[in-house]
Amino acid sequence: MSFIRTPKPWHLSENIITPEWAYWNRRKFIKTLVGAGIGASAVSLSACQRPNAMAPELRQTLGNPLDNVIPNPDFQDAGRAVTEQQYASTYNNFYEFGGTKNIWPNAQKLPTDPWTVEVGGRVKNPKKYDLDDLTQRFPLEERIYRFRCVEAWAMVVPWIGFPMKALMDDVEPTSDAKFVSFTSFYDSEITPGPAWGFAMNLPWPYVEGLRIEEMANELAFFAVGIYGRTLPKQHGAPIRMVVPWKYGFKGGKSIVKIDFLTEQPATYWNTLAPSEYKFEANVEPEVPHPRWSQATEKIVGSNSNPFDWERQPTIIYNGYGEYVADLYA
Numbered sequence: 254m255s256f257i258r259t260p261k262p263w264h265l266s267e268n269i270i271t272p273e274w275a276y277w278n279r280r281k282f283i284k285t286l287v288g289a290g291i292g293a294s295a296v297s298l299s300a301c302q303r304p305n306a307m308a309p310e311l312r313q314t315l316g317n318p319l320d321n322v323i324p325n326p327d328f329q330d331a332g333r334a335v336t337e338q339q340y341a342s343t344y345n346n347f348y349e350f351g352g353t354k355n356i357w358p359n360a361q362k363l364p365t366d367p368w369t370v371e372v373g374g375r376v377k378n379p380k381k382y383d384l385d386d387l388t389q390r391f392p393l394e395e396r397i398y399r400f401r402c403v404e405a406w407a408m409v410v411p412w413i414g415f416p417m418k419a420l421m422d423d424v425e426p427t428s429d430a431k432f433v434s435f436t437s438f439y440d441s442e443i444t445p446g447p448a449w450g451f452a453m454n455l456p457w458p459y460v461e462g463l464r465i466e467e468m469a470n471e472l473a474f475f476a477v478g479i480y481g482r483t484l485p486k487q488h489g490a491p492i493r494m495v496v497p498w499k500y501g502f503k504g505g506k507s508i509v510k511i512d513f514l515t516e517q518p519a520t521y522w523n524t525l526a527p528s529e530y531k532f533e534a535n536v537e538p539e540v541p542h543p544r545w546s547q548a549t550e551k552i553v554g555s556n557s558n559p560f561d562w563e564r565q566p567t568i569i570y571n572g573y574g575e576y577v578a579d580l581y582a
């Protein structure tokens with residue numbers, strides 16, 4: 254991990270100058286701590302929220318505190334303030350539990366203990382990981398990433414987890430593995446989907462996919478936590494994908510199965526509406542969704558009125574071009 258940083262694309266925009274100067278001074282302070290090797294204690298600071306702003310019902314959905322998490326110094330500055338958790342954890346997409354943003358109470362039905370993630374296909378060492386493996390087998394780090402939904406809203410989220418590459422090194426894909434599929438939990442009794450869904454014959458389970466080079470990219474991450482604790486169910490407990498240069502739908506939640514494949518897998522939204530949701534789905538401001546522009550994005554929680562959330566320009570690859578642009582050259 255280097256301590257010399259090239260300017261990020263979001264530093265070049267004047268729109269980023271916000272009244273959160275105090276917040277950013279705190280972030281600089283955290284970086285200094287990290288540089289001095291005292292990183293682990295900084296997590297609680299970076300994840301700190303205003304607890305009183307959170308309703309008690311919501312607080313009950315939060316996971317357990319995660320220890321031994323090192324803030325990754327390369328991913329502490331996302332160019333915007335971290336979204337307050339009372340917004341991030343109540344404004345979700347998880348269609349298994351309904352078709353609105355307000356699924357967080359319903360998602361509490363998800364059974365997450367015990368849990369197994371089965372990894373197979375074109376690998377030398379097929380594996381089954383249990384709940385303890387997910388938080389103990391791979392060193393956990395915190396990464397503050399920008400998050401951009403295809404619906405043109407955006408957040409900044411402090412994830413905790415491990416690079417996808419760590420899991421790849423554990424299972425060792427064979428040379429013919431070209432794609433990877435990630436399957437979410439599905440049980441028609443527990444996760445029936447939105448009421449209107451049965452009329453559309455929705456292609457459950459939710460499956461997402463990456464090219465193997467995308468999965469090996471430094472940014473590709475498995476999150477097992479958020480805001481200093483294990484993932485709340487509404488965010489895809491106990492493990493979900495995070496690929497911050499792509500639209501949020503590429504980040505499958507509550508993963509139970511990972512398959513290394515020779516061919517591109519069929520994926521959920523791409524199967525439903527291929528002209529609207531591409532397999533690649535990189536954040537590209539110049540490429541409009543067929544029904545709306547992607548040139549700007551709404552900042553979730555930028556004030557207390559969702560109808561008046563501030564808009565800011567979208568950045569190519571969500572600002573992560575230095576890591577991923579060469580994958581698409």
Ligand code: MTE
Pocket residue numbers: 341344345346347348349401402403437459487488489500501502503504505506507
């Ligand atoms: N994963 C599953 N299994 N089901 C879903 O409906 N929605 C996706 C993605 N992962 C979804 C999913 C979409 S559209 C988005 S924007 C993000 O989850 C939202 O993540 P968040 O609710 O944690 O912010």
